[in-house]
Amino acid sequence: MGVDVGGTKTDVVLTDGSGVVLQRHRVPSGQGNDEVVAAIVAAVARVCSAAGIQIEDVDSIGVGLPGAVVDGVVTHAYNLGVERLDVAATLGAAWGVKPVVDNDVNAAAMGAWMLTGEGSRSMAFLNLGTGLAAGIVLDGKLWRGRRGAAGEIGHITVDPTGPLDAEGMPGAIETYASGSGIVRQWGGTATAEEVLRAATKGDPAAEVIRDRLFFGVASAVRVLVLTLDVDEVVLGGGLTKWGEPLIAGTRAVLDEWQERSAFLASLGLSDRVAVLDSDEPVAAIGAAMMGAGRG
Known part of the structure; x- marks a missing residue:
């Protein structure tokens, strides 16, 4: 069960x-x-x-x-x-x-590990749902850390002047790249899906939130690769239902960073990102x- x-x-x-x-x-x-x-x-x-x-x-x-x-x-x-x-x-x-x-x-990381083919590779499963966190599989074993907090990267601040999260911390990755964070930025009763739909239709405020989403996911990928050098970062969770626009927007941010930094380019960040294609x-x-x- x-x-x-x-x-x-x-x-x-x-x-x-x-x-x-x-x-x-x-x-x-x-x-x-x-x-x-x-x-x-x-x-x-x-x-x-x-x-x-x-x-x-x-x-x-x-x-x-x-x-x-x-x-x-x-x-x-x-x-x-x-x-x-x-x-x-x-x-x-x-x-x-x-x-x-x-x-x-x-x-979810263990489920993704099984569904994408087990092996000796390392993998981070980045969950983009109500919140944001990663599950880390190294050589087929979950890495939990000393107090079970390994992968809680949603609390990392990537912009000290950014929007506040539920605890009052500015510019946390989860605020940019989670369903609750999108709703918090928007205000009102709209869902994350409705905000992203508004961005597609050209709403300026929604477009800002959408671009922050791309930045947040890309930041999470960068953190996971730079700290663990995992072979692959697999995206899952409710926000991935948006499909190709999410992965394209994320890779565009990663590509821009790689154009600026020869070191980041050598790591092939964009090539390590995949979306879990499973119902x-x-x-x-x-x-x-x-x-x-x-x-």
Whole structure:
């Protein structure tokens, strides 16, 4: 069983041992500890019912959530309204089976690693969703860091005079290159998709936000390559549904930097960027595989 808890939806899958999805169900994630847990429990119960099994019948359970995760405890999951939640203990008490719990982007990175072909290459999965973070796979193993914060590059400031994030920090990558950041810059009730559509139609304010998006994604790619020298940065998450304009705009920024710097040109930043071309529930599959001992 794999559970992907995102900023807006909770996606649950039942898979076989190789990650093939047998059942799937999605529900809104809710806000706050109690609602987040209730959504997980309800979605898992629905999948079990559809499969004709009990939760005790599954071989393993993996859960991915935003925020820093250490020993089954998630902290600072701001998109969920969660400051601290012992996910492993809480769900273990509800199910009688203790799940493996990790960061949601780590789960997505493991799912992307499997779907794009496993091997000895290094990869960073850059999730462009409600928030922004990266999952890092080095020689087939996830790199989590000392406190589970490896890949939380959305908090890096790339412009000290830029727009403020939810914590009041200026010019953070996540503010430029995430759904919540786009909405925060725009103001009002429009979605990120609506803002980008307005940019396509020539709205000047939306065009500024769109160009900041390209800059933010390119900045994230540069950070990941310069710090880890990964073979590939794979883009995933809801914003990638915009398609070719996103990758073209990002590569244009990278190309401009490479024209200015012989060193950056030697690294081939543009050539290391790819978009995950899959309709599969990547993070939920990755969570299932992590629960089964992968990664």
